[in-house]
Amino acid sequence: VSDRTLHPLSALSGIAVPGRYGKEEGEPSVVITELTGLGLATVACRKGQASALSAAVRKA
Amino acid sequence: MLASAVRTYVNRFGVAPGRRAVVFADNDDAFRTASDLAHAGVEVVALVDAGHGPSRHAQAAAEASRAPYFPGAVIERVRGGQGIKGVAIRDTSGVTQHFDCDLVAMSGGWNPSVHLTTHLNGKPKWSERLSALVPDALPPGMSVAGAAQGDFGLAACLAGGEAAGAEAAQGCGFTPKPSTRRDVSDESEPASPIWQVAKGRGKAFVDFQNDVAVSDIKLAAREGFRIPEHLKRYTTLGMATDQGKTANANGAAVLAGVTGRYLGAVGTTTFRPPFTPVAISAFAGHHRGPDFRPARLAPSHQWAKEQGAVFVETGPWLRALYYPRRGEEPQDAVNREVANVRSHVGVCDVSTLGKIDVQGSDAGVFLDRVYGNTFSTLAVGKARYGVMLREDGFVLDDGTTARLKQDHYYVTTTTVNAVKVMQHLEFCAQVLWPELDVQMVSVTEQWAQYAVAGPRARDVLQAIVDPTYDISNEAFPYLAAGEVTVCGRTPGRLFRLSFSGELAYEVAVPARFGDALIRKIVEVGAAYGIAPYGTEALGVLRIEKGHPAGGELNGQTTAHDLGLGKLLSTKKDFIGRFMAARPALIDSSRPTLVGLRPVNREDRLRAGAHLLPNGAEATAANDQGYVTSIAFSPSLGHWLALGLLTNGPERHGEIMRAYDPVRGGDVEVEICPPCHIDPEGNRLRV
Numbered sequence: 001v002s003d004r005t006l007h008p009l010s011a012l013s014g015i016a017v018p019g020r021y022g023k024e025e026g027e028p029s030v031v032i033t034e035l036t037g038l039g040l041a042t043v044a045c046r047k048g049q050a051s052a053l054s055a056a057v058r059k060a
Numbered sequence: 061m062l063a064s065a066v067r068t069y070v071n072r073f074g075v076a077p078g079r080r081a082v083v084f085a086d087n088d089d090a091f092r093t094a095s096d097l098a099h100a101g102v103e104v105v106a107l108v109d110a111g112h113g114p115s116r117h118a119q120a121a122a123e124a125s126r127a128p129y130f131p132g133a134v135i136e137r138v139r140g141g142q143g144i145k146g147v148a149i150r151d152t153s154g155v156t157q158h159f160d161c162d163l164v165a166m167s168g169g170w171n172p173s174v175h176l177t178t179h180l181n182g183k184p185k186w187s188e189r190l191s192a193l194v195p196d197a198l199p200p201g202m203s204v205a206g207a208a209q210g211d212f213g214l215a216a217c218l219a220g221g222e223a224a225g226a227e228a229a230q231g232c233g234f235t236p237k238p239s240t241r242r243d244v245s246d247e248s249e250p251a252s253p254i255w256q257v258a259k260g261r262g263k264a265f266v267d268f269q270n271d272v273a274v275s276d277i278k279l280a281a282r283e284g285f286r287i288p289e290h291l292k293r294y295t296t297l298g299m300a301t302d303q304g305k306t307a308n309a310n311g312a313a314v315l316a317g318v319t320g321r322y323l324g325a326v327g328t329t330t331f332r333p334p335f336t337p338v339a340i341s342a343f344a345g346h347h348r349g350p351d352f353r354p355a356r357l358a359p360s361h362q363w364a365k366e367q368g369a370v371f372v373e374t375g376p377w378l379r380a381l382y383y384p385r386r387g388e389e390p391q392d393a394v395n396r397e398v399a400n401v402r403s404h405v406g407v408c409d410v411s412t413l414g415k416i417d418v419q420g421s422d423a424g425v426f427l428d429r430v431y432g433n434t435f436s437t438l439a440v441g442k443a444r445y446g447v448m449l450r451e452d453g454f455v456l457d458d459g460t461t462a463r464l465k466q467d468h469y470y471v472t473t474t475t476v477n478a479v480k481v482m483q484h485l486e487f488c489a490q491v492l493w494p495e496l497d498v499q500m501v502s503v504t505e506q507w508a509q510y511a512v513a514g515p516r517a518r519d520v521l522q523a524i525v526d527p528t529y530d531i532s533n534e535a536f537p538y539l540a541a542g543e544v545t546v547c548g549r550t551p552g553r554l555f556r557l558s559f560s561g562e563l564a565y566e567v568a569v570p571a572r573f574g575d576a577l578i579r580k581i582v583e584v585g586a587a588y589g590i591a592p593y594g595t596e597a598l599g600v601l602r603i604e605k606g607h608p609a610g611g612e613l614n615g616q617t618t619a620h621d622l623g624l625g626k627l628l629s630t631k632k633d634f635i636g637r638f639m640a641a642r643p644a645l646i647d648s649s650r651p652t653l654v655g656l657r658p659v660n661r662e663d664r665l666r667a668g669a670h671l672l673p674n675g676a677e678a679t680a681a682n683d684q685g686y687v688t689s690i691a692f693s694p695s696l697g698h699w700l701a702l703g704l705l706t707n708g709p710e711r712h713g714e715i716m717r718a719y720d721p722v723r724g725g726d727v728e729v730e731i732c733p734p735c736h737i738d739p740e741g742n743r744l745r746v
Contacts, residue, residue: 004547004548004580005547005548005550006546006547006548006550006569006573006576006577006580007573007576008570008572008573008576009362009572009573009574009575009576010572011505011571011572013362013575014362015357042501044419044499044501045499046419046420046421046497046499047420047421047496047497047498047499048497
């Protein structure tokens with residue numbers, strides 16, 4: 001196989017189409033831009049480790 | 061029809077409620093209806109002014125609509141049955157004239173909207189000037205301005221609104237600016253009330269929503285219901301959605317007249333909002349039709365769409381049903397996809413299965429309690445099929461669970477039950493056993509997962525999984541599970557699971573790589589004859605293998621019914637264990653899972669058909685079970701089915717009737733074991 005690497009695709013691909021929408025002149029009504037480079041994480045702690053988690057999050 | 065309603069039809073909706081109209085009113089505002097009707101092209105045949113003296117507004121409206129004006133007159137009779145045919149107008153001299161018409165626009169003036177104030181225990185008072193109830197002592201923190209206060213004229217509305225606004229601003233610590241006076245005049249004079257037409261003929265309705273007539277109010281008074289609250293209960297006057305909006309003032313006036321009391325002393329009911337009807341669609345919003353709820357798209361959706369897949373709703377998801385090729389009928393496509401899995405290799409997006417990450421030192425104990433079978437003994441790097449019961453002993457869900465680390469399990473559920481199972485597990489962890497060290501989170505949408513099934517599945521996966529991982533049968537046997545990397549160090553998970561009964565793997569990657577992975581699998585699989593298969597083929601494959609699914613996991617079956625009784629541990633407690641042992645649930649005559657095949661191999665089977673002894677009459681007494689799932693098996697060349705049959709396992713070889721009165725089906729079927737393909741399970745272990 002030539003290129004084995006998998007390239008990520010946003011879940012919004014094909015759904016949120018970036019661009020300018022609404023009236024054609026003047027200030028646009030809506031501009032859609034996908035923000036990348038942001039991460040969302042669910043962090044759950046083990047039993048009795050709530051304070052340790054809070055400390056870790058604060059440190060991060 | 062109320063004059064204001066006529067104006068709404070004409071001005072807002074552009075609809076003429078009639079072709080020949082008579083306007084009958086006692087107030088200036090209503091006469092605008094005549095002008096508006098005339099402007100819209102509706103003929104106004106008479107303008108009947110019940111006020112005490114000629115009104116300049118009414119005269120102006122009569123001129124604008126070129127209608128004869130009758131000051132001080134009343135309509136004494138309306139003709140018509142299903143619709144209005146004409147009216148009899150009696151003028152001040154007592155002379156009656158008849159007019160043909162098909163619309164009467166009438167008005168007794170406006171009522172202030174006091175409902176919000178009375179809902180909060182404010183008591184309205186009677187205004188003699190307006191002949192209407194107006195707010196009196198207000199609930200704390202409430203101000204009323206404009207028409208709701210009884211200020212119907214524009215000048216009064218502006219002044220009242222300004223005063224209320226200034227008071228509110230002051231209350232918030234601001235200094236109100238001096239007002240800019242506007243030069244406006246009031247458009248109309250208060251009404252000269254007419255509560256009912258004296259010597260009117262026929263039934264006189266007061267409440268148009270509840271069909272309460274003057275005669276009903278008089279009867280109520282005779283029966284002793286002389287207080288508005290009692291009158292309301294006796295006659296339904298002012299009940300329901302309009303909350304007396306149009307009827308209560310008139311009703312109170314009639315009651316006052318009948319009982320010889322001052323109108324202001326009669327009292328009121330408690331008006332409550334809302335009295336303006338709200339369309340159901342306003343509550344439903346856009347949640348209708350295909351927008352009833354947002355469809356969840358599988359990671360391979362875009363790619364599947366490019367392949368021309370036909371989609372189907374499964375739970376909240378859209379899944380590929382099949383992938384027709386040019387000129388293929390749906391059944392041909394499904395047959396081809398199934399045959400390709402059995403002979404070569406197929407790929408199916410199984411990301412929609414519920415996926416739950418369960419971690420903690422007590423994770424194994426926790427799963428032992430929620431599953432009928434045991435998971436604490438499952439070796440790390442292994443997966444096991446499990447069945448979960450409800451408290452009442454019936455099957456809740458099934459799926460495979462893999463142990464990735466000593467304290468880390470990866471639970472899968474059926475697509476449809478994903479949320480239900482997650483809620484169940486959370487309830488168990490948080491409420492039933494809070495002492496356990498176990499945490500869980502749904503990761504259904506975090507992982508894209510593909511089943512790669514068929515004799516060439518390993519060939520395909522070897523080109524996907526990085527070579528540092530040995531996925532041979534020896535190193536990674538049936539029911540093995542583990543973390544791997546794929547396509548050059550993309551993190552992934554690999555499971556040796558098979559729903560089809562063939563050599564199969566399920567490979568998972570973070571969802572954002574799902575699109576790339578399906579493309580890569582198909583690219584490298586081309587050399588091995590890979591073809592995608594949809595949920596229809598998935599269903600055929602599992603019916604050929606005799607695996608229970610939606611048709612059998614129907615909330616009414618036990619593990620024993622489904623042939624899964626041996627999975628239930630006798631060495632531990634688990635949810636549903638006790639109730640599953642109830643006599644009715646272990647009765648051997650319960651309908652139990654069987655396979656079915658037509659005696660005449662050309663016959664088609666239908667899900668839902670009843671199973672009757674061969675030759676027996678089609679009666680409820682002879683009904684011994686039913687067909688739960690059907691499929692045309694391209695592997696065997698005929699239709700197959702699964703069903704639930706009384707004493708099923710003891711009846712293999714018996715010929716029965718599959719009777720389907722709904723679609724006119726009546727075929728002979730042979731009862732057989734559920735598994736039709738490779739019952740020893742050799743293919744999936746190679």
